[in-house]
Amino acid sequence: MPTWNEIVKNNPAHSINYANRWQMLAEQGHDIVGEARLIDAMAQRGSRILDAGCGQGRxxxxxxxxxxxxVGFDVDPVLIDIAKEANPDATFYVGDLSTDEIPESDFDLIVSAGNVMGFLAPEGRQPALDHLYRALKNGGRAVIAYGSGPGRAWSFPEFFANAETAGFVVEHKFSSWELDPYTDRSEFLVAVLRRPKPYGLGQ
Incomplete structure (x- = not known):
């Protein structure tokens, strides 16, 4: 599967079309924030949350x-500009999960939705998870979701292995944002990963 930058290079209008599609769905009454409702339910009030691959900030x-x-972080400067205009109370950065450290850290929660992981080049997968791990506070959680099927080479077992290499503990595996059970046949993954606390700092 091509990376996001490769898609945009081949079609410069892709970013605007992508943002317009979500705007149209919202105007038609579709639910476009289901993932965020789950994250909100997992978070204490006033949590620090990283939206990794935030797109236009939905x-x-x-x-x-x-x-x-x-804090929103995305590789696409066009989408970041749209996100900034729509969400003046949030902070946004342009950056590549595969190559760039997250500019801020000590997040309570990280969410990566919208198949962000599916757009990473193979050589950038482990570094991306390493960057997310370092951005979390001790005991913090990352909720990462993407689809694995034709054209998407990052298998879920490989993802779990990469996550553990980064230092994460894989706490939960689901096959949808509605928390349907994950099985070996699942084509979509919602993984809840935790950065463990160092021994002696409590549970």
Whole structure:
């Protein structure tokens, strides 16, 4: 599967079309923030949350409106500009999960939705998880979701192995944002990963 930058290079209008599609779905009454509702339910009030691969900020805005301090991070500067305009109370950075450290750290929660992981080049997968791990506070959780099927080479077993190499503990595996059970046949993954606390700092 091509990376996001490769898609945009081949079609410069892709970013705007992507943002417009979500805007159209929202105007038609579709639920476009289901992932954010789950994250909000997992978070204490006023949590620090990283929206990794935030796009135009559809989840960032929802979580900010509920009192969280949210940072959006995305490789696409066009989408970041749209996100900034729509969500002036959030903070946004342009950066590549595969190559760039997250500019801020000590997050209580990280969410990565929208198949962000599916767009990473193979050589960038482990570094991306390493960067997310370092951005979390001790005991913090990352909720990462993507689909694995034709054209998507990052198998779920490989993802779990990469996550554990980064230092994560894989706490939960689901096959949907509605928390349907994960099985070996699942084509979509919602993984809840935790950065463990060092021994002696409590449970």
């Amino acid at each position: 989840l960032t805005g929802f979580l900010t409106d509920r009192g969280h301090t949210v």
